[in-house]
Amino acid sequence: MSFENIITETHGRVGLITLNRPKQLNALNDQLVDELSSALDGFESDERIGCIVITGSDKAFAAGADIGAMSGLGFMDAYKADYITRNWERIKTCRKPVIAAVAGFALGGGCELAMMCDMIFAADSAKFGQPEIKLGTMPGAGGTQRLPRAISKAKAMDMCLSGRLIDADEAERAGLVARIYPASELLSETLKAAQSIAQFSLPVAMMIKESINRSFESSLNEGILFERRSFHSIFALDDNKEGMNAFLNKRPPVFKNQ
Numbered sequence: 001m002s003f004e005n006i007i008t009e010t011h012g013r014v015g016l017i018t019l020n021r022p023k024q025l026n027a028l029n030d031q032l033v034d035e036l037s038s039a040l041d042g043f044e045s046d047e048r049i050g051c052i053v054i055t056g057s058d059k060a061f062a063a064g065a066d067i068g069a070m071s072g073l074g075f076m077d078a079y080k081a082d083y084i085t086r087n088w089e090r091i092k093t094c095r096k097p098v099i100a101a102v103a104g105f106a107l108g109g110g111c112e113l114a115m116m117c118d119m120i121f122a123a124d125s126a127k128f129g130q131p132e133i134k135l136g137t138m139p140g141a142g143g144t145q146r147l148p149r150a151i152s153k154a155k156a157m158d159m160c161l162s163g164r165l166i167d168a169d170e171a172e173r174a175g176l177v178a179r180i181y182p183a184s185e186l187l188s189e190t191l192k193a194a195q196s197i198a199q200f201s202l203p204v205a206m207m208i209k210e211s212i213n214r215s216f217e218s219s220l221n222e223g224i225l226f227e228r229r230s231f232h233s234i235f236a237l238d239d240n241k242e243g244m245n246a247f248l249n250k251r252p253p254v255f256k257n258q
């Protein structure tokens with residue numbers, strides 16, 4: 001499939017999606033997000049792919065929702081088109097692990113897009129922010145919900161109410177970012193990490209992701225019950241037997257994703 005606003009590549013078992021609207025700093029319009037959704041559909045249904053990386057350019061992961069496209073919207077336009085929900089939520093429903101590799105600006109919808117991924121690896125150049133308030137609007141792709149869960153209410157309030165940007169170090173200290181790399185190494189290191197995740201058993205990785213995500217939607221007891229039942233079900237996998245036998249026989253495991 002050919003795309004205009006993104007570039008897709010495969011690196012071994014990793015699917016790489018590069019946001020590519022350089023003139024607009026990867027501002028997210030419907031077309032870009034539709035293409036991103038299609039690329040995720042493709043990688044998700046491809047059994048050769050075990051992990052997905054989403055990245056942008058050195059200057060911007062994404063500078064937010066496209067302000068030009070939004071400026072003319074009325075309530076009924078947004079409501080009827082189900083703006084945001086219709087296509088952005090595809091990232092949320094992806095069952096394979098997804099890493100955001102963020103260099104430069106991740107602002108507004110760009111920060112929210114990164115937060116929809118399972119984890120964020122940042123370049124030391126990264127800047128995160130929810131500056132919507134400066135435009136007379138508010139975060140609309142999950143910023144007011146995912147930020148407090150990721151970095152605390154105080155920091156989320158600070159970012160959303162002041163519109164101030166935080167750098168990679170502050171984002172890492174606050175828990176938004178899992179790892180920081182020098183900008184020149186961000187992509188290669190992220191691909192390396194993705195490759196290492198992708199060589200594990202895919203159903204196990206999917207169940208771990210599902211179980212961690214469940215913790216945000218349930219009480220501790222319900223979450224632990226969900227985890228316990230998933231853990232029990234993993235005993236049915238060939239990969240479970242393979243991983244343990246390989247350890248006991250002091251050899252590397254060969255997972256078959258079943």
Ligand code: CAA
Pocket residue numbers: 023024025027028063064065066067068105107108109110112131132135138139140141143
């Ligand atoms: N939408 C559309 N175009 C954008 C854009 C956006 N979010 N962000 C940047 N651009 C465009 C600029 O208009 C500019 O285009 P022209 O060259 O045609 O003028 C081009 O990208 C380069 O931008 P700048 O010249 O502004 O670059 P800079 O280096 O001086 O500043 C920046 C970079 C700080 C990221 C600045 O562009 C900026 O503040 N962008 C807007 C960020 C923002 O407010 N994002 C939130 C959007 S609302 C939202 O996302 C809602 C939601 O929750 C879903």
